[in-house]
Structure formats: C-alpha cells, structure tokens
Amino acid sequence: MGGHGVMANEESLDYSVHEAWNEATNVYLLVILVSFGLLMYARKNKRKIMRIFALPPTAGATAEPNFYDSLQKVRLRQQLEMYSLGRIFNITRKYDQQQQQQGHSESVQLSME
Structure with missing residues (x-):
C-alpha cells in the first residue's frame, strides 16, 4: 500500500504540472495576441501615438x-x-x-x- 500511495502522489504531481503548463501556455498565447493587436493598432495610428509621446516645446x-x-x-x-x-x-x-x-x-x- 505504501508503494501505491507514492504512485498516487506522482500522478497528482504530474497533473498539477500539466495544469500549470496549460495555464502558462494560455498566458503566453494571450500576451502574443495582445502584442500583435497593439502592433497593428500602432501601425494604423502612428501619428496619434507619436503626438502623445512628443515633448511640447518649452x-x-x-x-x-x-x-x-x-x-x-x-x-x-x-x-x-x-x-x-x-x-x-x-x-x-x-x-x-x-x-x-x-x-x-x-x-x-x-x-x-
């Protein structure tokens, strides 16, 4: 029975690693999609963005x-x-x-x- 307990613990560990990997992958995919969307927005609205970051003349x-x-x-x-x-x-x-x-x-x- 002791051996079976260790086996159950390893399976739960594998499952938690698998879940963490899935969550991390989802986060990475979300970051990539948001970055791509921001890049497309920046290309279309380049002048607006440059106007925001331009320093006003002193x-x-x-x-x-x-x-x-x-x-x-x-x-x-x-x-x-x-x-x-x-x-x-x-x-x-x-x-x-x-x-x-x-x-x-x-x-x-x-x-x-």
Whole structure:
C-alpha cells in the first residue's frame, strides 16, 4: 500500500504540472495576441501615438538658441549671399557684354562712314 500511495502522489504531481503548463501556455498565447493587436493598432495610428509621446516645446528653449540651428542659419545666409552675388555678377557681366557689343557696333558704323 505504501508503494501505491507514492504512485498516487506522482500522478497528482504530474497533473498539477500539466495544469500549470496549460495555464502558462494560455498566458503566453494571450500576451502574443495582445502584442500583435497593439502592433497593428500602432501601425494604423502612428501619428496619434507619436503626438502623445512628443515633448511640447518649452518657453525656455526659445530664449536660448540651439548651436546647430544657429550654424544652419549661418550656412543658409552664406548660401543666399553667394547666390545673390552670383546673380549680380551674371547681370553685370551681361550688361558689360551688351555695352561692349554696342560699342563695337558704333565703332563699326563709324569706320564704315
């Protein structure tokens, strides 16, 4: 009878392990399904979620300019100056060419007379 008692105890132990395994598996499956659902929701509503986690601009940040932003503004200003100087140079060169062509045409007319 002592041997039968040990056997009954092992069967109940096996059954409890089996039940625990089933419960854990169910929990894992539930976690996977919820994660998949959240992933699909996040893909569809990405902008809403990013708006939630975005930090609002602080009033102190505007008083102190960012070094990178100021560097970008300096570069932009330099590019605009170079572009405008290039345009001015092209305009003056065209004007000089026109003046030279007019000067040549006048001198040709004078020499022909």
